Amino acid sequence: MRVGELGPAELRARFADPGLCCEVGPFAIRVKTRLGDVARHVGFLYSQFPLLDGETLVDTEVCVRSKLPGLPWVEITADGEQQYDWLKRRLAVPMVEWTLNVCVFQRPHQYFMLHAAVVERDGRAAVLTGRAGSGKSTLVAALVHRGWRLLSDEVAPVRPSDGRILPVPRAIGLKEASIEAIRRFAPQAMLGRSWPGTVKGTVAHMLPPAESVARAAEPAKPAWLVFPTYDPRARAQLQPLPKARALMRAADNAFNYSVLGRLGFETLADMIDRCECFDLRCGDLEAAVTLFDELR
């Protein structure tokens, strides 16, 4: 059963107690709240994911509680540890997503965790890595409307034993001008409501395609490692990048490179072995998507 198959009352009851549990790729999460608006919006973001039994042992439990009845302030905890206190209630949903990013999707050290957005076609994955604001989320949001499967918007968990990337096809977080850019590029995209006033400006989430969620148990081999840079004046171009330099830059974008030590180095180096590496400068989404379509 999927989260979206629950009726509104049942969804709200689940969130309240014992918390809504669902399976997101290799991870299990629980979100607990009695706040109806938070439950509704978080439920929407995970509507396509398999529902898990409420008592499931999860990777992280995130709770959103009202600070004082009737006042618009909340606190968010993860596994009992406070993440946000006296947070404006209208920011609760994007902050639940950020809490899940930090507490679930960056922690598991059995994988090499690269900060990256990942799409796949014909069994070969394109890994877009780079700092916040480089345009990777916008680009993958566009690519999944042009025949690519979404593996992840935020993190690429690379399995050291075979170098494959495990899908974590959560909703794609879009910011500021990217929201309108995707509405224009793919009018059929399912976007949740916009959340203005976050530290990253206005944020909206694009639902993952149902097929990507249905195939969340299918890992993919990395074939291309791309470092995008958003530059509105640039002509879209994939510039080959020497592999040693690509390794150094990718290591900078990993969440647990230093934690894994030699295993992290060897996992990343093996990934670089398999990948063609590119710098991508682009400002035009259509032109960038065309470049990806030409990758063979």
Place this chain on the structure above:
Amino acid sequence: MKSVDRRAKWTAIQGFSLIWRSWGDGEFVVYHTGSGETHLLNEVSAEALRQLDASCLDARELAARVAVSLGRANGESLEPHLEDLLLQLDELGLIEPVT
């Protein structure tokens, strides 16, 4: 400005391994199991570090070995560069003087 003692012999830091990767384009990455740091090296720096991982050498000996290994005519032109390199590799904790 620091300068290297030309008579001093150097070696790679003992007790740890250097894990190498390269892709045939003249650049190398090396992971140092002691520090957990990864370094990007060009051909000359990489060869110098490999030589110091195998032997204790002073700057002149190192220049000669690197020149032979890379097919350069002689090591003399490399020597000033390698003296600077020795200081850099020392600062990075990749080599140490032999006492």
